[in-house]
Amino acid sequence: MITEDQVRTALGTVVDPLLEHDIVSYRILRGFELSGEDVLVRLDIPTHAYPVPSRRELQQRIETALKPLGAKRVTVIADVSTAFTPAPSDKAVLKGPKNVLAVAAGKGGVGKSTVAVNLALALAKHGARVGLLDADVFGPSIPTMLGSPEVPAQASKDSKIIPAKMHGLSVVSVGFFVDKDEAVVWRGPMVHRLLQQFLGDVEWGDLDYLVCDLPPGTGDVQLSLSQLIPIAGAVMVTTPQEVSIVDVVKGIAMFEKVEIPILGIVENMSYYKCPACGHTDEIFSHGGGKRLAQEVGTKFFGEIPIDTRIRFGGDAGVPVIVASPDSENARLFMDLATKAALEIARLVLSKPKRTPRLAVIK
Ligand SMILES: Nc1ncnc2c1ncn2[C@@H]1O[C@H](COP(=O)(O)OP(=O)(O)OP(=O)(O)O)[C@@H](O)[C@H]1O
Numbered sequence: 001m002i003t004e005d006q007v008r009t010a011l012g013t014v015v016d017p018l019l020e021h022d023i024v025s026y027r028i029l030r031g032f033e034l035s036g037e038d039v040l041v042r043l044d045i046p047t048h049a050y051p052v053p054s055r056r057e058l059q060q061r062i063e064t065a066l067k068p069l070g071a072k073r074v075t076v077i078a079d080v081s082t083a084f085t086p087a088p089s090d091k092a093v094l095k096g097p098k099n100v101l102a103v104a105a106g107k108g109g110v111g112k113s114t115v116a117v118n119l120a121l122a123l124a125k126h127g128a129r130v131g132l133l134d135a136d137v138f139g140p141s142i143p144t145m146l147g148s149p150e151v152p153a154q155a156s157k158d159s160k161i162i163p164a165k166m167h168g169l170s171v172v173s174v175g176f177f178v179d180k181d182e183a184v185v186w187r188g189p190m191v192h193r194l195l196q197q198f199l200g201d202v203e204w205g206d207l208d209y210l211v212c213d214l215p216p217g218t219g220d221v222q223l224s225l226s227q228l229i230p231i232a233g234a235v236m237v238t239t240p241q242e243v244s245i246v247d248v249v250k251g252i253a254m255f256e257k258v259e260i261p262i263l264g265i266v267e268n269m270s271y272y273k274c275p276a277c278g279h280t281d282e283i284f285s286h287g288g289g290k291r292l293a294q295e296v297g298t299k300f301f302g303e304i305p306i307d308t309r310i311r312f313g314g315d316a317g318v319p320v321i322v323a324s325p326d327s328e329n330a331r332l333f334m335d336l337a338t339k340a341a342l343e344i345a346r347l348v349l350s351k352p353k354r355t356p357r358l359a360v361i362k
């Protein structure tokens with residue numbers, strides 16, 4: 001006769017293959033039902049981007065843990081329940097998104113917007129509900145990169161902004177409201193007010209992730225965002241050469257100062273693979289991102305090659321993940337999305353769940 005205690009103890013030994021932590025304390029196990037020698041196990045997978053082979057591996061581990069108890073039939077039902085970055089009450093300006101993910105770099109032109117767009121699309125392709133905020137008030141490029149919206153941004157009855165629908169993403173960009181050729185020269189307090197209004201006035205709806213494309217550097221936008229909304233973490237983009245690496249180090253230092261976790265580093269324009277002959281050339285040298293990740297003790301999320309199809313996708317408004325969803329480039333962005341989403345899940349689940357504070361009645 002199997003007892004509930006035995007099942008509970010056995011499940012407590014199961015380690016998640018990706019998060020490398022037991023499924024009980026990381027709240028991946030929602031519960032189980034025992035009837036005779038049959039066990040039904042219910043799991044909360046913390047992100048849509050959790051790869052299918054790892055789900056199978058997790059199921060296998062559960063079966064392996066329960067079989068020695070004499071369990072005849074083990075059924076595992078896994079639902080996705082996106083891990084949620086809690087919002088302190090002073091940062092409640094944003095309603096709807098469960099996690100805000102910033103894409104940043106120290107330097108301009110290294111591919112932040114390209115990575116932000118393809119990362120957001122990749123998360124959506126994994127099955128998550130995703131928004132994209134173009135927070136580059138100085139040079140918004142998301143409208144160009146995503147082309148014409150299927151549904152343009154609108155005002156709701158109570159004068160809130162309803163995001164545009166672009167390739168399945170909910171999108172808001174400063175570029176929707178400011179003329180493209182107008183030089184946007186905002187000063188700090190204006191940037192803060194703009195973002196405050198922007199963030200508070202958008203009806204994002206229920207989103208698993210809101211990806212924020214940031215302007216280069218360590219300026220007012222980064223500071224304002226960190227004050228206004230709870231950011232789950234930042235993905236730092238660098239190119240391999242030393243000048244970019246140095247600036248990313250400055251970017252990381254700034255995020256640490258404002259207590260935004262660094263999720264990991266991605267090296268963009270990492271190498272060039274000739275489509276005709278297959279020869280690989282390291283135009284800007286190679287490996288700087290990986291080295292940097294080791295030095296600062298963060299994850300390395302991989303390398304994206306320099307590829308005409310990536311640039312063209314951005315210029316033409318059809319990002320590579322939409323234009324060629326089965327390409328190697330698309331696979332690299334899907335992989336980046338998995339790594340970033342898992343890192344957010346790890347950060348959320350490694351903290352004990354906060355119990356709601358009871359109001360003191362006087
Ligand atoms: N991996 C890549 N292969 C080819 N072209 C790329 C790649 N990544 C980015 N680009 C191109 O490089 C240019 C700059 O990229 P992007 O606008 O994404 O950079 P950014 O860091 O957001 O720039 P800014 O600092 O101006 O915001 C764009 O024309 C883009 O299409």
Ligand SMILES: [Mg+2]
Pocket residue numbers: 112113114136141213214215
């Ligand atoms: Mg940009």
